[in-house]
Structures are given as structure tokens and as C-alpha cells.
Amino acid sequence: MTDKLTAALLVIGNEILSGRTQDTNTPWIAGKLNLRGIRLIEVRVVPDVEECIVEAVNELRSRAAYLFTTGGIGPTHDDITTESIAKAFGVGAIVNEEARLALLNHYRNEADLTPARMKMAHIPDGATLIPNPVSGAPGFQIGNVYVMAGVPRIMQAMLDHILPELEKGHPIxxxxxxxxxxxxxxxxxxxxxxxxxxxxxxxxxxxxxxxxxxxxxxxxxxxxxxxxxxxxxxxxxxxxxxxxxxxxxxxxxxx
Amino acid sequence: MTDKLTAALLVIGNEILSGRTQDTNTPWIAGKLNLRGIRLIEVRVVPDVEECIVEAVNELRSRAAYLFTTGGIGPTHDDITTESIAKAFGVGAIVNEEARLALLNHYRNEADLTPARMKMAHIPDGATLIPNPVSGAPGFQIGNVYVMAGVPRIMQAMLDHILPELEKGHPIxxxxxxxxxxxxxxxxxxxxxxxxxxxxxxxxxxxxxxxxxxxxxxxxxxxxxxxxxxxxxxxxxxxxxxxxxxxxxxxxxxx
Known part of the structure; x- marks a missing residue:
């Protein structure tokens, strides 16, 4: 156990910056981290722009013991988190067989794995999956970075999966x-x-x-x-x- | 009018990072900026730690046309925004006569201007005041940085004062x-x-x-x-x- 466990949070999404969506994930994540004895030391909100995400990921992952991200891992054109994280780590985003099977399990038929859905089976090379019990498409961990969905219900399920794996500090x-x-x-x-x-x-x-x-x-x-x-x-x-x-x-x- | 008007927001306060307080200022500010045709491009939340504030202020004020900050301008030991902003600009925080009069007007008697309250009359040298119609203690503008209170009702009054002074873009x-x-x-x-x-x-x-x-x-x-x-x-x-x-x-x- 240590008192020096720190985390940063990167919120990815134009909808927060436009004021359309109130980010409620930050206090949720902060509260859960307190209980684990991990101190949130910085939050950044950046738009769905690759260079902004890459820069923030590389700064924050070197600054804190853990970096969590929320948002941008869905099937649409504005979901660019996965490729951006891959780029930050200098690896490719490739089809992950485990992710493909999780999507198949959710959508049931091979024919339903459309190109848009298969986008969500692309995961940075070397990453470990974070299961998504709500809608199939997984998050992932690479290095000290944990990439989660932005929809609160899905993010919360992913965080519950992650927390027991994190180092444990003295509860705050x-x-x-x-x-x-x-x-x-x-x-x-x-x-x-x-x-x-x-x-x-x-x-x-x-x-x-x-x-x-x-x-x-x-x-x-x-x-x-x-x-x-x-x-x-x-x-x-x-x-x-x-x-x-x-x-x-x-x-x-x-x- | 221009489409390239951008703003960044720096939220200063341990209470946001601990999860105790839900930041509701971000969507409010974003919405008001939309109407003025100013695009919010980044939000950061940092703790009440001088070096964190100085670093974020200097990064963000060079990145966006305007930087807004919220929080940390009250009378207590954890209110260190003013000194930190002064440091970021390389100036001193000195007693501002206009700010002192605003506090005197609010508290009524010279004897009530205790050292704690006089802390709120210290303003970075060269800054312009932003009036606080709610509780007396002003915010201020220095360069392209607008320093506001964190309490939503006070922040909103300060923002209403600031907005007409900002350059006007095409409404989003x-x-x-x-x-x-x-x-x-x-x-x-x-x-x-x-x-x-x-x-x-x-x-x-x-x-x-x-x-x-x-x-x-x-x-x-x-x-x-x-x-x-x-x-x-x-x-x-x-x-x-x-x-x-x-x-x-x-x-x-x-x-």
C-alpha cells in the first residue's frame, strides 16, 4: 500500500465542450478511486480531434500512475479514441479476436457484424480487453491507460471490472x-x-x-x-x- | 467577426477532483460562449496547488483566444488562484484600491476588513476588476485570462459582465x-x-x-x-x- 497512488482522467467528447452534456462521470470515478486509495490529480476534457487526444494521453499517462479515458469508442465517425490511443502508443489498431467474439455474442449473427460494428473490434495491438456487459463493445487497457465508454451505465460497469486490478492505497x-x-x-x-x-x-x-x-x-x-x-x-x-x-x-x- | 474564436476553461479546486462537488459551471459557460460564437476547445481541472495552476494557465492562455478560470479567489488558505495567476504572469499580487472599496461597500466598516477579507483585495498588478454583485470580492482580467469565482451564482454574474466585452464570432x-x-x-x-x-x-x-x-x-x-x-x-x-x-x-x- 502507498499514499502516492495517483490517477488522471481524460474526457473525450465534443458534447461536453459544447455544453450539451453534463459530465457526470468525473465525480463517479473520483469517488470510486477515493475508496481504493487513489487520488485523482487532473481532469482534462478534449474534443474528438486526434492530435488533441494523442497529446493529452501522452502527457497524462506520464504524469499519473493511472490514466482513465471516457468516450469515443463507439461505431460512428466521431469515435476516434481507439485509433488515437494506438497512435499515442505507436502501435496499430487491429482486429482483436476476443473483441470480435464479444460483439458476435451480443449481435448473434456474423451477418450483423457490419463494418461499423467491426470498428469496435479494432483494438490497439497489445491491449487487454475490458468487458462491456451492457452493449458488447469492449474497452481496453494498454500500459497504464484504461479506455472506457462515455455512456455512464457502461463506464460504471467497466470501472467495476477495472478497480480490483488496480494497486490499493490507503482509503481517503x-x-x-x-x-x-x-x-x-x-x-x-x-x-x-x-x-x-x-x-x-x-x-x-x-x-x-x-x-x-x-x-x-x-x-x-x-x-x-x-x-x-x-x-x-x-x-x-x-x-x-x-x-x-x-x-x-x-x-x-x-x- | 471570425469563426476562429476559441476559449479554454481552467477549473481550480480539490472539491471537483475529490468527487465532492459536481462541476456545473462548464456547461453553463460553454452554452454562453456558443451564443457569442466562441468555441470551448479544452477544459482542465487542477488541484489547489500553485505549480499546477501556473503550468495550466500558461499552457492554456497561449492555446486559446480566451482563458476562463473558476474557483480559488476567496479568503481562505486554500484560495491560491490570485497569487498563482500573478506568478504565471510574472507580476505581484498587490492591494487594489478599487477592490478594497468594493469590499468596504459590501462589509460596510473599515474594522470589518480583516486580514482574511483584505486577501480578496489583492489583485495581480495590471489586472482589471470583474465586479461581484453577490458577495463583493471581485474577479479580474489580466491579458486574455478571466478569473472568476467558483460559486455558480457568482460566476454567472461575473460572466454576464464579461461576455459583452469579448470579441463576437458567428453564433454556433x-x-x-x-x-x-x-x-x-x-x-x-x-x-x-x-x-x-x-x-x-x-x-x-x-x-x-x-x-x-x-x-x-x-x-x-x-x-x-x-x-x-x-x-x-x-x-x-x-x-x-x-x-x-x-x-x-x-x-x-x-x-
Missing amino acids: LSNTVTCDLPESVVAEGLTAIQNKYDSVEIGSYPHFRMGELGLSVVLRSTENNQLHEATQDVVSLIDKVGGKAFAVSVQSNPS | LSNTVTCDLPESVVAEGLTAIQNKYDSVEIGSYPHFRMGELGLSVVLRSTENNQLHEATQDVVSLIDKVGGKAFAVSVQSNPS
Whole structure:
């Protein structure tokens, strides 16, 4: 186990950049990685343009222990992730017999394996498949890069398959303290608490709910004792400056 | 007016990378930019770490006509965007008298301008302020970089202020054709249509709704006639291969 396990996420798709589609995959993937003790350190969204994908893949796969990608592995002209990943690794995208059989199993007849569908049987040379229990067409892993579908239901099934294979870090524990103060009132005290606890990452997030200003202080750590003490300090701080810490939620993280 | 107006977005904040917060600013900003004829070409999410912010700012501001950032301009220890942007531009972050007056106007008394709040009056030397009608603390513009708050309500007010100042491109028009076919059935025909219309960007997005597979074909262009013809071709294609184009929504874009 190590604390240094990191991941990056590359979201591939014009539909996110155009604003048409809200990307909900990022928080899902981040949450699952937390539980595995892997820290998401960067997310990039790039268009369906080969040179953009190749550049981002090569930068991010060298920067993090794992790189996940979502989107662009379907049968249409705008699905260019597979060829782009192959190019990033300097290999060809060739018919993968296992992928062809997975598609055959899904579509039932050889005659239904049209050229468009056979596109999804092309996989970078040397890659390992990630099964797709929803619609047949697999994802794949090559090096430290895991290539998944963009449709959330399919991505989630693929991620469930991948997670047990990843190295396991200390789960990242998280507490949230919510109060009704503006953050400027607790800022000085929070700085002191942050300086006291090296292993705890403290974030301060103001919000408006039903017209009321509020604040969530989020504490994250792999060290349970430090996290607990720092959380108590935050509750005391809020009390001291006249606020009311009206919720302390403790996320439990199965290890 | 030009078709080459591009923007990048840098989302700054551990809360997005931890999965705690769903970033809803990206689709909002993308949609507003579409109407202005500005194309979002990349989004990055980075943590509250100075070197990560500086590197991303310098890469993205040279890559796109405009760079927008969200998050990290509040009063707490984890708000390091302002200093990081100053560093990226090689200038200092100094007390800006206009920003101090905006804070004074919001908090009313000099005595309430605590060190934590005065942090928000520090602005990179040479930057222009972006007013914050919600909570006083301003954003700012330096070079082609627009630095906004992360709280959606504040970001939206800041963006409304910025938009009229930006160069104006041809609005990006968009049509969506939805049908009940798997995308592999229309893939070949869509490729032919894409090849026929240079100025139209065609995306194919499968989805599951209430357990049913469906498909949205999204067509985007600044050329209304080409967009209309390509949309008709897609509707005809779906009809030809036995599907039912059960919705054609036309986004209208005020110019």
C-alpha cells in the first residue's frame, strides 16, 4: 500500500465542450478511486480531434500512475479514441479476436457484424480487453491507460471490472462540517488548523442554498486519528466565533 | 467577426477532483460562449496547488483566444488562484484600491476588513476588476485570462459582465435529431453525411432512458443553410434504415 497512488482522467467528447452534456462521470470515478486509495490529480476534457487526444494521453499517462479515458469508442465517425490511443502508443489498431467474439455474442449473427460494428473490434495491438456487459463493445487497457465508454451505465460497469486490478492505497477518508458563517469569519482559524495537521487537506466551500449563505469545511486524510482531531478543532473554531456547526457528516470508507 | 474564436476553461479546486462537488459551471459557460460564437476547445481541472495552476494557465492562455478560470479567489488558505495567476504572469499580487472599496461597500466598516477579507483585495498588478454583485470580492482580467469565482451564482454574474466585452464570432447553431436506433445502424450513413458537409460538426450520442437504448445525433455549425440541409439528410437516413426520428429540436441562437 502507498499514499502516492495517483490517477488522471481524460474526457473525450465534443458534447461536453459544447455544453450539451453534463459530465457526470468525473465525480463517479473520483469517488470510486477515493475508496481504493487513489487520488485523482487532473481532469482534462478534449474534443474528438486526434492530435488533441494523442497529446493529452501522452502527457497524462506520464504524469499519473493511472490514466482513465471516457468516450469515443463507439461505431460512428466521431469515435476516434481507439485509433488515437494506438497512435499515442505507436502501435496499430487491429482486429482483436476476443473483441470480435464479444460483439458476435451480443449481435448473434456474423451477418450483423457490419463494418461499423467491426470498428469496435479494432483494438490497439497489445491491449487487454475490458468487458462491456451492457452493449458488447469492449474497452481496453494498454500500459497504464484504461479506455472506457462515455455512456455512464457502461463506464460504471467497466470501472467495476477495472478497480480490483488496480494497486490499493490507503482509503481517503473525509469529514464535512457545515455551518451558517461566511468563510471570511473562519479563514484565519482554518489556516491555523491546516498548519497544525500536515496529513489533513482542509477545503472551505461557501454556498448559497435557498438564498442563505453557508459554508462547508471538508477535511480529507488517510490518517483517521489526525482527521478526527482536525475535525474537532474545526467544530470548536466555529463555536468560538459564534457559529453553529449544524452538521458533521462522516463518510465511511470500506478498505 | 471570425469563426476562429476559441476559449479554454481552467477549473481550480480539490472539491471537483475529490468527487465532492459536481462541476456545473462548464456547461453553463460553454452554452454562453456558443451564443457569442466562441468555441470551448479544452477544459482542465487542477488541484489547489500553485505549480499546477501556473503550468495550466500558461499552457492554456497561449492555446486559446480566451482563458476562463473558476474557483480559488476567496479568503481562505486554500484560495491560491490570485497569487498563482500573478506568478504565471510574472507580476505581484498587490492591494487594489478599487477592490478594497468594493469590499468596504459590501462589509460596510473599515474594522470589518480583516486580514482574511483584505486577501480578496489583492489583485495581480495590471489586472482589471470583474465586479461581484453577490458577495463583493471581485474577479479580474489580466491579458486574455478571466478569473472568476467558483460559486455558480457568482460566476454567472461575473460572466454576464464579461461576455459583452469579448470579441463576437458567428453564433454556433445546433440541431438535435433523436431516434430509437442503435448508433451502429446509422454509422455508415452518418459518415457519408459528415463527409458531405464540411462546415457541420456531427456527433452521435447513444443513451439509455428508462432501460431503452436511444440515440441523439447533434449537428453544429455557424452556417444555417448547411446545418438545415445536413439535418434533413439525417432525418432521411433514419427513415431509410427503418427508424423513427421522434424529435427534431432546433436551438435558436440570438446573434
